[in-house]
Amino acid sequence: xxxxxxxxxxxxxxxxxxxxxxxxxxxxxxxxxxxxxxxxxxxxxxxxxxxxxxxxxxxxxxxxxxxxxxxxxxxxxxxxxxxxxxxxxxxxxxxxxxxxxxxxxxxxxxxxxxxxxxxxxxxxxxxxxxxxxxxxxxxxxxxxxxxxxxxxxxxxxxxxxxxxxxxxxxxxxxxxxxxxxxxxxxxxxxxxxxxxxxxxxxxxxxxxxxxxxxxxxxxxxxxxxxxxxxxxxxxxxxxxxxxxxxxxxxxxxxxxxxxxxxxxxxxxxxxxxxxxxxxxxxxxxxxxxxxxxxxxxxxxxxxxxxxxxxxxxxxxxxxxxxxxxxxxxxxxxxxxxxxxxxxxxx
Numbered sequence: 001x002x003x004x005x006x007x008x009x010x011x012x013x014x015x016x017x018x019x020x021x022x023x024x025x026x027x028x029x030x031x032x033x034x035x036x037x038x039x040x041x042x043x044x045x046x047x048x049x050x051x052x053x054x055x056x057x058x059x060x061x062x063x064x065x066x067x068x069x070x071x072x073x074x075x076x077x078x079x080x081x082x083x084x085x086x087x088x089x090x091x092x093x094x095x096x097x098x099x100x101x102x103x104x105x106x107x108x109x110x111x112x113x114x115x116x117x118x119x120x121x122x123x124x125x126x127x128x129x130x131x132x133x134x135x136x137x138x139x140x141x142x143x144x145x146x147x148x149x150x151x152x153x154x155x156x157x158x159x160x161x162x163x164x165x166x167x168x169x170x171x172x173x174x175x176x177x178x179x180x181x182x183x184x185x186x187x188x189x190x191x192x193x194x195x196x197x198x199x200x201x202x203x204x205x206x207x208x209x210x211x212x213x214x215x216x217x218x219x220x221x222x223x224x225x226x227x228x229x230x231x232x233x234x235x236x237x238x239x240x241x242x243x244x245x246x247x248x249x250x251x252x253x254x255x256x257x258x259x260x261x262x263x264x265x266x267x268x269x270x271x272x273x274x275x276x277x278x279x280x281x282x283x284x285x286x287x288x289x290x291x292x293x294x295x296x297x298x299x300x301x302x303x304x305x306x307x308x309x310x311x312x313x314x315x316x317x318x319x320x321x322x323x324x325x326x327x328x329x330x331x332x333x334x335x336x337x338x339x340x341x342x343x344x345x346x
Contacts (some may be wrong), residue, residue: 001022001023001024001127001128001129002018002019002021002022002127002128002323003020003021003022003063003123003126003127003128004017004018004019004020004064004066004092004126004127004323005018005019005020005022005063005064005065005066006049006050006062006063006064006065006066007062007063007110008053008062009051009052009055010052010214013050013327013330013331013333013334014325014330014331015292016047016050016064016327016330017050017126017326017327017330018197019324020063020098020324021116021217021242022065022127023228024128024129025123025129025131025224026131026256027076027077027078028113028236029078029132029133030078030080030081031078031080031081031133031135031202032049032076032077032078032080032081032129032131032132032133032134032140033076033077033081033084033090033131033132033133033134033136033137034070034074034075034076034129034131034134035070035071035072035073035075035090035125035129035137036073036074036075036091036124036128036129037067037071037072037125037128037129037130037148037346038069038071038072038073038089038128038145038147038150038265038345038346039070039071039072039126039145039146039147039148039150039151039320039343039344039345040069040070040071040124040126040198040343040344040345040346041069041070041142041150041151041153041155041301041318041341041342041343041344042067042068042069042312042321042326042330042333042338042341042343042344043151043154043155044069044181044183044272044333045068045120045154046066046067046068046119046330047330047333047334048209048274049064049066049119049120052065052126054120056107057310058117058120058121058267059121059272061122063122064122064124064125064127065117065119065123065124065125065126065127066119066124066299066320067118067119067124067125067127067130067225068094068118068119068120068125068153069094069124069125069127069150069151069152069153069154069155069156069341070091070092070094070118070124070130070132070150070153071089071090071091071092071116071140071146071147071149071150071153071246072089072090072092072125072130072146073087073088073089073090073146074083074086074088074089074090074137074140075129077134078134079317080134081134082134083137083139084134084137085107087258088138088139088140089140089142089144089146089151089262090138090140090146091136091137091138091139091150091152091153091302091306092118092125092130092132092136092137092141092153093114093136093137093153093157093299093302094117094118094119094120094124094136094153094154094188094296094346095109095110095112095115095117095136095296095299096112096116096117096118096122096132096133096135096136097109097112097115097133097135097136097299098112098113098115098136101113101114103268104212107298107300108192108298109189109296109297109298109299109300110148110295110296110297110298111136114257115195118130118132120319122154123131125219125346126192126323126326126344126346127215127323127346128346129189129293130258134327135233135299136299138299138302138303138306139167140306141310143310144306144310145307146226146292147234147318147320147343147345148316148318148343149306149316151183151274151316151318151341152187152302152305152306152309152316153302155183155184155187155341156187156302156305156316157296157297157298157305157316158184158189158271158294158295158296159184159187159188159191159248159271160187160188160295160297160304160305161295161297161298161301162188162246162269162271162294163178163188163191163195163246164191164193164195164297164301164304165267165269165292165294166192166244166246166267166269167172167191167192167195167241167244169244169267169341170192170196170197170198170243170244171197171198171243172196172197172198172305173197173198173199173241174196174198174199174242174243174244174263175200175201175233175237175241175242175263176192176198176199176201176238176241176242176243176244176245176246177200177201177202177203177233177242177244177245177246177261178192178200178201178203178213178218178246178248179203179245179246179247179248179249179254180200180203180204180209180248180249180254180255180272181202181204181205181206181209181210181212181213181216181218181248182209182246182248182295182340183340184248184264184271184272184338185204185209185246185248186209186212186213186216186317186340187273187314187316188214188246188248189202189216189217189218190216190217190313190314190315191305191308191314192244193216193217194267194308194313194314198243198244199218199219199236200213200218200219200220201218201219201220201221201222201233201236201242202214202218202220202221202222203221203222203229204221204223204224205224205225206336208339209221209225209339212290212317212339216315220236224253224281229257229260229261230257230260230261230328231302233261234260234261237263240263241260241261241262241263241264241266241329242261242262242263243256243263243265243266243267244266244269245257245261245262245266245267245268245269246269246271247270247271247272248271248272249272249275250270250271250272250273250274250275251272251274251275252270252275252276253275254272254276255268255270255275255276255277255278255279255291256278256279258289259280259283259284259286259287259289260278260289262287263287263289264287264289265287265288265289266289266290267289267290267291267292268288268289268290268291268292269292270291270292270293270294271294277291315342316340316341317339317341318340318341318342318343319338319339319340319341319342319343320342320344320345321343322345322346323344323345323346325344325346326344329344331341
């Protein structure tokens with residue numbers, strides 16, 4: 001079968017992956033599930049993996065097939081699998097968990113001590129077929145096209161995971177700031193809108209992104225190129241600031257906004273990454289705000305997000321590309337030329 005493989009780390013996205021012929025995955029354990037991939041979302045993290053940014057955090061045996069946002073049709077299952085059968089459409093949580101370690105017992109999918117992460121530590125879904133497990137697949141209703149929902153396997157639940165935490169700190173009439181209305185941010189904005197009665201302020205340098213935010217439920221938009229973000233948010237909130245900030249950019253410029261835009265006791269959620277936090281300790285003490293890290297959401301949160309998709313509460317903006325166009329997609333994302341999410345259709 002065909003698979004888009006990373007052989008060595010590089011900053012050159014035009015030649016990051018090669019399309020190789022590899023063996024199809026086989027059922028090896030009783031709980032294995034083999035999925036024919038119908039859609040695999042491309043993520044900024046894929047660019048970071050190609051660059052080698054994740055190598056110091058997790059082991060990556062190269063060559064490796066990338067792709068951690070996967071959905072498709074089950075083609076084979078292990079003998080003890082009961083949740084799905086051949087022919088079922090599924091979305092795949094990117095992490096395959098053991099189910100027996102303490103974090104698994106607590107329902108913390110992302111903290112599993114024996115996990116395998118498709119496209120990061122083991123072969124992913126930029127291929128004709130994907131190997132996963134029963135603990136990682138969620139059946140989809142016939143009304144949902146796997147290629148349409150695939151990016152929710154990471155982008156969606158990452159945004160939902162952050163939004164769910166933020167919503168817990170939002171009362172009706174509070175302000176929530178969403179920074180970066182891109183592939184994750186446009187999902188996070190809709191999640192906050194669906195689950196709270198907050199006033200949503202969308203911040204993005206691109207007019208098209210701010211227009212999209214308007215369409216998706218933002219009450220206000222701010223252009224950082226022509227406006228002082230802190231002043232604009234201060235004007236909107238009468239000087240109170242935002243109870244919750246969801247930072248889908250995670251650059252130095254956006255994390256530095258926290259002391260000036262967070263309300264007292266508020267949270268600045270870091271979802272995008274690549275930058276740093278350089279704020280004085282006194283600023284945190286004075287405002288008693290917090291920086292909150294966010295990783296991929298739990299399996300149960302992916303189930304919850306699928307429910308929101310079924311109810312048409314969250315709309316995903318996607319563009320489809322062939323597997324052979326995979327390096328073109330990487331380049332486009334590197335230069336900010338993709339609106340919403342790119343989906344590879346092997």
